[in-house]
Amino acid sequence: MTVLDTARTALSTGPVCDACLGRLVADRSFGLANDERGRGLRVAVALEDDDPFEETDAECWVCEGECARHDWWAENAAAALRGYEFDTYQVGTRVPPLFEENDRLLREDVGLAPDAGEQFKSAFNREVGKRLGAKTGAEVDFGRPDVVVLCDLATDEVEVQVNSAFVYGRYRKLERDIPQTEWPCRECNGTGRQRDERCPGCDGTGYRYDESVEELTAPVVEDAMDGTDATFHGAGREDVDARMLGTGRPFVIEVEEPRTRDIDTNALERDVNDFAGGKVEVEGLRLATHEMVERVKELPASKTYRADVAFEEPVAAEDFEAALETLSGATIHQETPQRVDHRRASKTRTRVVYDIAGELENDRGATVEIDGEGGLYVKELIHGDEGRTEPSLAGLLGVRAEVRALDVLSVEGEDEPFERDEFFRTAGS
Numbered sequence: 427m428t429v430l431d432t433a434r435t436a437l438s439t440g441p442v443c444d445a446c447l448g449r450l451v452a453d454r455s456f457g458l459a460n461d462e463r464g465r466g467l468r469v470a471v472a473l474e475d476d477d478p479f480e481e482t483d484a485e486c487w488v489c490e491g492e493c494a495r496h497d498w499w500a501e502n503a504a505a506a507l508r509g510y511e512f513d514t515y516q517v518g519t520r521v522p523p524l525f526e527e528n529d530r531l532l533r534e535d536v537g538l539a540p541d542a543g544e545q546f547k548s549a550f551n552r553e554v555g556k557r558l559g560a561k562t563g564a565e566v567d568f569g570r571p572d573v574v575v576l577c578d579l580a581t582d583e584v585e586v587q588v589n590s591a592f593v594y595g596r597y598r599k600l601e602r603d604i605p606q607t608e609w610p611c612r613e614c615n616g617t618g619r620q621r622d623e624r625c626p627g628c629d630g631t632g633y634r635y636d637e638s639v640e641e642l643t644a645p646v647v648e649d650a651m652d653g654t655d656a657t658f659h660g661a662g663r664e665d666v667d668a669r670m671l672g673t674g675r676p677f678v679i680e681v682e683e684p685r686t687r688d689i690d691t692n693a694l695e696r697d698v699n700d701f702a703g704g705k706v707e708v709e710g711l712r713l714a715t716h717e718m719v720e721r722v723k724e725l726p727a728s729k730t731y732r733a734d735v736a737f738e739e740p741v742a743a744e745d746f747e748a749a750l751e752t753l754s755g756a757t758i759h760q761e762t763p764q765r766v767d768h769r770r771a772s773k774t775r776t777r778v779v780y781d782i783a784g785e786l787e788n789d790r791g792a793t794v795e796i797d798g799e800g801g802l803y804v805k806e807l808i809h810g811d812e813g814r815t816e817p818s819l820a821g822l823l824g825v826r827a828e829v830r831a832l833d834v835l836s837v838e839g840e841d842e843p844f845e846r847d848e849f850f851r852t853a854g855s
């Protein structure tokens with residue numbers, strides 16, 4: 427059957443609009459919009475049959491007139507998005523089952539396969555999307571757009587989903603006893619109450635610590651982007667009592683439903699650092715893609731630590747040097763440390779000490795710098811955890827040792843460069 431015959435049969439089923447007619451044979455000609463193709467076919471059928479060509483006002487039985495409302499939907503989508511900054515978007519449509527049924531019936535009537543031509547939904551998404559792009563200057567993105575609009579044809583309503591925005595950076599924690607993220611009080615499970623009384627463990631706050639790196643940074647980013655919430659994703663975390671110094675630790679702050687995306691990250695950096703009051707410092711803030719969250723969480727990091735160590739008995743300089751030499755490059759066997767959650771099943775794991783160096787301050791104290799594989803328990807490497815970590819500095823010296831203070835000096839990706847351009851976005855792009 428020729429395209430013209432198909433069109434003639436389709437037109438005999440009742441009023442069919444140009445767009446629905448054109449969709450029916452969308453796979454048969456290219457370079458035309460559905461309604462242009464449909465109109466061409468309608469004219470051609472009238473010419474060939476020697477019929478007078480008539481404009482019809484009757485509502486299309488296939489789409490019930492929705493194809494004539496693309497502009498209306500685009501207008502409403504743009505209105506729903508007003509107040510949100512976005513560079514990329516996607517349009518989706520909730521199509522009543524009746525429309526899909528009509529598409530199928532029309533194809534059956536003209537003797538085509540049920541999936542012939544183009545389905546209502548994909549044409550509708552494209553037509554509304556095209557108009558929305560022209561109105562807003564944004565680009566369509568079928569992967570992870572900044573915003574998604576959903577046209578609900580049954581209710582005539584537009585729903586808007588605003589995807590998160592992400593800011594990457596590195597932080598230094600300059601004071602001890604600050605956890606990376608909020609730490610719920612263990613005594614009251616974060617409720618702040620015990621037996622209807624204010625929890626004495628946290629003074630009713632629900633948290634074990636007053637502040638966290640997250641609380642000292644994320645609210646400022648949330649504010650700058652005018653979002654509804656913000657979450658801190660760190661590339662691992664240091665112990666609460668360890669500082670994070672040196673080049674800092676990578677993190678991503680995720681802001682939900684941001685109204686602003688193209689922010690000045692230099693100004694943001696200053697604002698965060700003002701807010702954190704010298705307890706935490708951030709640097710290298712950049713706008714990132716959502717993929718950066720995974721990237722940061724998966725970072726197979728090596729870490730450099732500095733430990734302030736105290737010995738119970740005097741240690742000779744040559745013994746100290748010999749012990750460090752043994753540990754440098756050594757593979758360490760570590761049973762789950764006693765200080766780690768007891769609910770976790772104990773197991774032995776091995777981690778490499780890439781390099782270790784140190785200096786005795788006197789025969790009872792030393793500063794030790796350790797460059798180790800991610801996951802190395804550093805405190806246990808020093809004190810041996812009563813034989814659970816082998817070898818250890820204390821074990822090799824035959825002297826009890828204690829870590830008085832621990833700092834992380836750097837966190838680095840072990841393999842390829844961690845900060846790749848593809849995971850960042852530039853303002854206004």
Ligand SMILES: [Zn+2]
Pocket residue numbers: 442443444445446447486487488489490491492493
């Ligand atoms: Zn129609």
Ligand SMILES: [Zn+2]
Pocket residue numbers: 611612613614615616617618619625626627628629630631632633
């Ligand atoms: Zn509590």
